[in-house]
Amino acid sequence: MFKYVINESAYLKLLDLSDVDELFALTDRSRDTLREWLPFVDDVKTVTDTERFVKRAMQQYADHNGIQAGIYYDGKLAGVIGYHQINWQHKWTSIGYWLGNEFVGKGLVTNSMKALIDYAFYYLKLNRIEVRVAVGNIRSRTIPKVLGFHEEGRLRDAEWLYDHHVDQVVYGITAAEWKKIKMANEATVVL
Template sequence: MFKYDICEKTYLKLLDLSDVDELFALTDRSRDTLREWLPFVDDVITVKDTEQFVRNAMQQYANNNGIQAGIYYEGKLAGVIGFHQVNWQHKWTSIGYWLGKDFVGKGLVTNSMKAFIDYAFSYLKLNRIEVRVAVGNIRSRTIPKVLGFHEEGRLRDAEWLYDHHVDQVVYGLTAAEWKKIKSIKGETVAL
């Protein structure tokens, strides 16, 4: 079981079937804000839809092809962060994340990203992480910038959001860059 303590109030845990009801409720309560930038929200109609997502996430982890973790804050499920898939041949992955509307602005995604970056580079021995964010999603675009990712380009009409395409900005970070960032901050990282 994957569990990682970020601080006294926050931890990450591999999603499992015990999370289904809480994850569905979080998605449903935050539907209006999530829908602006996430294309899956209208497909989550019932608890069974969330259960299928969690089952797929558990299978993804079992297949060593990524991880989907719940972000827990003060004992409550606040959001999800995950590796979409892992390209083992080229040693890279991409990260996605979202928070319920009641948990925004607490640094939860930034701190969760730090943990996932360390996990990818130190434990999985990957060399590159990518984040793709819709151009207009300024709040979400801030996170990779703060963490030292480089803006690498813009993908035109890369994502379909319900009734229109949006451009995405691609951010990238390598293991060597992360090691340098950590050493400048005086933090240790074993790569």
């Protein structure tokens, strides 16, 4: 079982069947906001749809091909973050994330990203992580920038959102770059 403590208020936990009802309710409450940038929302109509997603996430973890973790804040499910899949041959993955409306602005995604980046580079021994974000999703684009990812390019018409294509910006960071950032942050704290 995957569990990663972020701080005294927040932790990540591999999604399992006990999370289905709470995850569906969170998705449903945040449906209008999530739908603006995430293509899966209209496919989540019932608790059974969420159960299918969680079962796929559990299988993904069992197959050693990624993690879909719940972001928990003060004991409540606040969102989801995970590796889409892991390319073991080339040692890279990509990360996706979302939060329910009532949990935005608490630093949860940024801190959850730090945890998954550390896990990817130090435990899984991967070499590269990508984040792809719709060009217009400014709030979500801020997160990889703050964490030191490099903007690597723009993919035209890369994602279908219900009735139109959107361009995506690709951000990337390598294990060596992340280690330098961590070392610089630790040196700043010591001073």
